[in-house]
Amino acid sequence: MKRLLNHVVALFVLMVVILLVVPLNPFILDMMFIINITVSLIILLITMYISEALEFSIFPSLLLITTLFRLSLNISSTRLILTEQGAAGQVIETFGNFVLRGNIVVGVIIFLILVLVQFIVITKGAERVAEVAARFTLDAMPGKQMAIDADLSSGIITEDEARVRRTKIQRESDFYGAMDGATKIVKGDAIMSIIITLINFIAGTIIGVVQSGLPFSEVLHIYSIATIGDGLVSQIPALLISTATGMIVTRSVAEGTLNEDVMKQFTSQPKVLMITGGIMLLMNLIPGAPHLQTTALGIFLILLGLRLLKTKEAETQQLSTEAAEPDIYSEEEFDENAYFKDINNIYALINVEPIEMEFGYSLIPLVDENSGGNLINRIVIFRRQFAQDMGFVIPSVRLRDSAALNANQYVIKLKGEEIARGELLVDYYLALEPSNPAGDIDGIETIEPAYGIPSKWITPEKRDMAEVYGYTVIDPLSVMLTHLSETIRRHVHELLTRAEVIQIVENTKKTSQELVEESVPNVISYGTLQKVLYNLLKEGIPVKDMVTILESLIDTAQGTNDIDVMTENVRSALKRTITRRFxxxxxxxxxxxxxxxxxxxxxxxxxxxxxxxxxxxxxxxxxxxxxxxxxxxxxxxxxxxxxxxxxxxxxxxxxxxxxxxxxxxxxxxxxxxxxxxxxxxxxxxxx
CATH class of the missing domain: 3.40.50.12790 (FHIPEP family, domain 4)
Structure with a gap:
């Protein structure tokens, strides 16, 4: 049974192809029509309950299969209509009688309106949305890839998480590209349904009058029911699939399911509901207005708005109460003159920190953990990730505020000297401009500090629109951490001290004691090893594989003491690491x-x-x-x-x-x- 389920899709497609040529009796055709409507309804509901398009990534292929299935049923029903004098099954007859209601003209008009709505409004709209979504997704790919690289560099995500996100971006690109082509199938199906309906009616009328010799009124009645019924059982599933197509290509900016998003966003503005309710009540002043309906709806909207407004005010008041709770600090008085009377305390002033970051006062909330700042935790994650990638542990980063800086500025220092500077707007987001933006977004022009990309500082309410236009939007803390991480990567070789080399050797001794005792410092001095590791880190080569590095240096040191030659031989020994790196x-x-x-x-x-x-x-x-x-x-x-x-x-x-x-x-x-x-x-x- 399990093996059969594994091949159910292939068997279904094979069956659909067979339906194109094999005649069906009315009972089986009825069953197929019901299956078609059921599958279409399931697909529509799935698109409404997913939060992102990739959760239903098989949709483009499914669109092709369902369209082929629908066309095969059209061909089978046409064969029965034309050969059995309109007797094409109970489903077609039921739909035809339900719409016609004894009036052929009204039935035909309703059918045509349904077809035109499906073709002009939904199918054309879905086709345009899919085309734009595909272009926007492809244009935004470089920016998204850059954001992933920045997060990986700053230690926010691991290699595995970065790989998953890159794969997701690639899948999004493939999906929207496939959807752009798949919507053309829906459009062709709508056109074909109209053609088949005309063929059924015209050919059926000719066959009924010429071959069967039936009266024209009876022929018109028989074939109009069959034609309209056949068109409806095809157009209703087509309408459901077209609607599902539009649903799935518009899920790119959704946060949850469609039901959740509608409820959340409609109830987020209670005053709008109250104003609308008031306008509905004012409509009673119009002579002849349906007073009962407008009054009931107006009162309902006003009461709903009042209820939501009270709930929102209660939540705001609770948050304000929590934020107003005072923090109690105990500060001891500090006598600066007495402290520096001790000459040993003055020596602390001339110490140089390996890495420092200084901040203007507006950026302190990003750093201070008591204010909810998360910079320290992010730096810890970056140090761990960098050590895993490069085999080098970054020294602790000294964080301090500085009155000499502007409120929004920060400075990165290496051994006491400034090497990088940036400026942030805490209450804004940084939008990285793509190569071909789909639209212009208002903001403050700037340059992204880590990579030098033209960018704009935008307000939070413009974030969604910027992402729709293809911009990559980054929060201020991530901007600063990315700048810090990229600066450290460029200058990491300058942080390699003799003490750090000794620490690396001691760590290697835990797993390869004999190798270390043979090589350092008997064959290779700590100074020589430091220079080789310095050269490797300067060119972005990981020094994690110390066993291979030491073995290569032992072999090379016997013939030369040239640091460049030693470095090149080590690089050759690390060819797998270098290949993986680039x-x-x-x-x-x-x-x-x-x-x-x-x-x-x-x-x-x-x-x-x-x-x-x-x-x-x-x-x-x-x-x-x-x-x-x-x-x-x-x-x-x-x-x-x-x-x-x-x-x-x-x-x-x-x-x-x-x-x-x-x-x-x-x-x-x-x-x-x-x-x-x-x-x-x-x-x-x-x-």
Missing amino acids: CENGQLKVITLDSEIEKAVLSSLTRSEQGIYLALSPDLIQKIVTQLGEHIGKFKELNTVPVILTSNVIRVYFYRLIEQFYPNVYVLAFNEVANNVQIQALGNISM
């Missing part, structure tokens, strides 16, 4: 170097007392930088990290050349990429 879905998108460029770089390497450096001509440097800038734009469109692929001989020197112009571009060597990766060149730098 590869997406088995593909590595890169910019390649022409062989002439590589030869020019190689021939320009010059050795001095300080080591090897690159001595290229200014003209060639200008050519390389200009072409690289043009190719980087392609990576921005794909929302991926720019990567240059070179030979291992010149990799480190070429990186140092372009780092000063494009610090966010990574340079990899061919021997640092795993063999199972497909390399896709998006550009080539040539002479």
Whole structure:
């Protein structure tokens, strides 16, 4: 039985295809019509009870199947109508008699109105909504991907959560793209239903008069009932499916089911209900107005509005009472002069914190846990995520307020010196502008501090509209945390102290004691290890696999003490880690170097007392930088990290050349990429 259920859809589609050619008796046709109406009703109700479109992701395929099923029933019923003098089953006869009510003209008019409503209003509207939703979803994809990357960088979400969200975005794109095409099927079905109805009526009339020799009035009566009945049993399910199509493509901005959203949003404005009730009562002043109905509805709306208003005021009063409860603090008096009489306390003033954040007074509620601030918890999550990804533990971040800053400003400091600055509007949201916004949203123009994206500060009530237009909307705390996390990622190598290297080695000793005792400090000094790890972190390479790093350094240290050579050998040993870091879905998108460029770089390497450096001509440097800038734009469109692929001989020197112009571009060597990766060149730098 279970095996049969696994193939029920395939069997159903096969049955539908068979119905196109195999004649059916009226009893089976009646059963099929009832199944068609039932399935259509189920689909409509499902679309009303889901909170987002992806909960019913099979809808586009289901739309095709139900349309094919409906057309196959139309063909079967047409065959019976034309061959059995209108006797096409009890369902068609019942629907025909119910609508006609003995008047053919009225019945035909009602049927035509129903068909036109289904075709012009619902089907055309659903088609347009699906088309716009597909375009908006595709335009918003880069912004959503960027928001996921920002949340992942700031530690708000894990890799698994980011993967789930990326998959959901991809599914949304595929779904709305499929819906855009599926609505064309609904439109074609509506047109075909009208054509089949005309064929039934005209051909039936000709057959009844010419072949059967029946009186014209009787033929008109028989075939009008059959035609209208057949059209109705097709159009009613088609109307339900078209309505379901419109429902599902408009669920993108819903928060719950349709029932929940309607109740929540209609009852959120009790004054509107009361005003409407008053207007309904005023309608009694119109001569001839239905006083009983307008009075009853007006009184009902006013009473409902009063009840909702009292409930809302009670909730507001309760919240105000809770917020007004005073917090009791006990503060001890602090004698600053007496404290600094002790010279040891003065030394505390000259200590330098590894990472600091200073805030203007308006941003303190985002930080202060007593005021509901969540920044500290978010930083803890980021530190944990960063340690898991990179193998390096970020030092504690010192948070403090500063009277020297504007109210909405914050500053990020590294070892006492400012390296980044931003400004937030606490009561606003930051809307990241997409490449092709569907509409313009009013707001305060600004630049997103972490990635430099043109943005706008918008009020909370404009958030939903901004998301509809394709903007990515971020709360102020996430903006600040993303800026902090990206700043730390860019400068993490500067946080690698000798003490931190010793801590990393001691942690490795817990699992690989023999390896550590053999390598550090007997073969590799702590200073050498620090420089190698510094080089790796500077180029975004995780140092989590310390066993592989130490083993590679042991092998390399026997032949050379050149830090660059050691680093390159370690990178080659970490090829799987590097591939995972920069590869997406088995593909590595890169910019390649022409062989002439590589030869020019190689021939320009010059050795001095300080080591090897690159001595290229200014003209060639200008050519390389200009072409690289043009190719980087392609990576921005794909929302991926720019990567240059070179030979291992010149990799480190070429990186140092372009780092000063494009610090966010990574340079990899061919021997640092795993063999199972497909390399896709998006550009080539040539002479």
